[in-house]
Amino acid sequence: MAPRIIQNTCPGWRHEAPKTHAPDDATKHPKHTHHSPMKTLYAARYLLDDSQPTAAWIENGHLAVDDAKILGVFGPEAPQQPEFNDFTRVDLGNVAVVPGLVNAHSHAFQRGIRGKTEYLVPGREAEDFWTWRQAMYAAALGYEADKVQQVSKLAFMEMALSGISTVGEFHYLHHQPDGQPYADPNELANRVIAAAKEVGIRIALLRVGYNRAGFGRAAEDEQRRFVEDDVDTYLARLGDLRTRWQDDPLVTVGLAPHSIRAVPENWLRAMGEYAAAEDLALHIHACEQRREIDESLAEYGRAPIAALAEMGLLSERLSIVHGTHLADAEYDLLADARPSIVACPTTERNLGDGFLPAKKLVERGVPICLGSDSHTNIDLWEEMRLVEYHERLRYEKRNVLASAKTPRTADVLWPMGAQNGARALRIPAGTFAPGNHADFVAVDLEHITLLGSDADSLLPNMILSMTPGAVRDVFVGGEKIVEGGRLTRLPSRGKTI
Numbered sequence: 001m002a003p004r005i006i007q008n009t010c011p012g013w014r015h016e017a018p019k020t021h022a023p024d025d026a027t028k029h030p031k032h033t034h035h036s037p038m039k040t041l042y043a044a045r046y047l048l049d050d051s052q053p054t055a056a057w058i059e060n061g062h063l064a065v066d067d068a069k070i071l072g073v074f075g076p077e078a079p080q081q082p083e084f085n086d087f088t089r090v091d092l093g094n095v096a097v098v099p100g101l102v103n104a105h106s107h108a109f110q111r112g113i114r115g116k117t118e119y120l121v122p123g124r125e126a127e128d129f130w131t132w133r134q135a136m137y138a139a140a141l142g143y144e145a146d147k148v149q150q151v152s153k154l155a156f157m158e159m160a161l162s163g164i165s166t167v168g169e170f171h172y173l174h175h176q177p178d179g180q181p182y183a184d185p186n187e188l189a190n191r192v193i194a195a196a197k198e199v200g201i202r203i204a205l206l207r208v209g210y211n212r213a214g215f216g217r218a219a220e221d222e223q224r225r226f227v228e229d230d231v232d233t234y235l236a237r238l239g240d241l242r243t244r245w246q247d248d249p250l251v252t253v254g255l256a257p258h259s260i261r262a263v264p265e266n267w268l269r270a271m272g273e274y275a276a277a278e279d280l281a282l283h284i285h286a287c288e289q290r291r292e293i294d295e296s297l298a299e300y301g302r303a304p305i306a307a308l309a310e311m312g313l314l315s316e317r318l319s320i321v322h323g324t325h326l327a328d329a330e331y332d333l334l335a336d337a338r339p340s341i342v343a344c345p346t347t348e349r350n351l352g353d354g355f356l357p358a359k360k361l362v363e364r365g366v367p368i369c370l371g372s373d374s375h376t377n378i379d380l381w382e383e384m385r386l387v388e389y390h391e392r393l394r395y396e397k398r399n400v401l402a403s404a405k406t407p408r409t410a411d412v413l414w415p416m417g418a419q420n421g422a423r424a425l426r427i428p429a430g431t432f433a434p435g436n437h438a439d440f441v442a443v444d445l446e447h448i449t450l451l452g453s454d455a456d457s458l459l460p461n462m463i464l465s466m467t468p469g470a471v472r473d474v475f476v477g478g479e480k481i482v483e484g485g486r487l488t489r490l491p492s493r494g495k496t497i
Contacts, residue, residue, distance in 0.1 A: 100165025102421025105371025172208030179224030200481030254281030
């Protein structure tokens with residue numbers, strides 16, 4: 001099925017070629033110069049109309065923005081309409097404009113161990129994930145607060161440059177290296193948020209609850225920076241973090257019990273009740289590793305999804321990170337409750353976790369969103385395509401996620417990259433619906449990976465073939481944080497870290 005296209009109906013319409021940008025260091029330009037006027041019409045060669053299940057390109061269309069919020073998408077005639085008389089028109093050029101991508105699962109500090117765990121230890125060749133886990137602990141214990149902020153900034157820079165406008169940061173590095181709380185117990189959470197603000201990316205800080213090593217096992221020494229003694233302490237610190245950032249439009253706070261093995265039942269119930277009472281996002285690692293499932297069966301007599309359902313946590317508020325090892329009986333529970341499943345295919349392939357059972361989830365209407373997790377790669381376009389490609393390897397066929405109802409694979413994958421992630425983080429973003437945050441991306445139609453695209457093939461090419469180098473401009477809350485492939489709030493890339 002071809003996408004719907006609204007054609008140019010305004011004779012004489014012209015689009016300027018994409019502007020070139022001088023290689024000046026971004027710090028030479030005051031930050032306020034990157035803010036667009038309060039009322040702006042952004043013109044582009046193509047603008048995504050995502051109001052229908054089958055995405056449409058509005059040709060020579062306009063995106064209307066007022067006070068950092070989306071007003072809607074309009075055709076070529078918008079500048080002539082009276083309601084836009086006081087709007088400033090900004091021509092973005094030969095680009096395709098789409099909502100900003102939403103990275104629903106990140107451990108920013110793990111960007112610092114990229115490439116440093118890709119080997120076996122002689123004599124311990126059978127170890128894979130758990131060896132990586134020990135290497136992660138060693139890195140976590142070595143980062144002082146300044147280093148945490150620096151490495152987090154590096155991760156967020158890479159996200160912004162690839163078209164990610166929002167990150168869900170699953171933050172569990174809380175204490176000083178010796179395990180003692182900082183004077184402000186949220187020091188490291190504040191540092192990570194500060195790193196996001198340096199870049200300009202929107203952040204949902206998901207403060208992690210961590211209490212033990214597993215069922216019947218006290219926390220290990222390597223976990224000393226993660227753990228808190230009781231759930232009341234955790235909730236009090238969460239409340240302090242929320243108060244600290246409650247007036248910042250780029251920051252939200254949510255809850256994240258690390259996993260069913262890392263916190264006991266009373267923590268899970270208390271965190272779930274708090275999230276429901278305060279209308280906050282609730283995220284948890286679940287069904288990632290078979291060992292975790294064995295521990296759930298030992299403690300609760302049920303696999304993780306069934307145990308969470310029995311505790312009353314399984315709902316649309318909950319996001320289940322990974323879900324690579326789901327039991328057959330759990331699919332009906334997921335279909336009824338419709339939590340978000342946060343897939344992280346580049347991390348899951350790196351760790352050998354297995355493939356997300358995407359076909360079964362899509363068939364049951366369970367929303368899938370995406371995360372870059374350990375940051376082996378930071379490329380949500382790649383995460384989107386891998387959800388489909390991994391199923392092609394499993395079923396040995398093409399276009400596995402497409403159906404008679406949605407025959408074009410790109411229309412199944414696109415919501416995973418933006419809309420579903422915003423749902424998981426409970427923020428108004430991911431689509432161009434009126435009232436949503438003005439977070440959007442301009443993709444260069446003259447980039448080598450998109451040359452030859454037409455309106456029919458453009459979205460499939462973006463999702464299944466394009467590289468992040470095609471991302472030209474990124475706007476967050478109406479501010480241009482990436483311009484011409486360069487960060488506007490920071491110095492040139494090589495000088496920042």
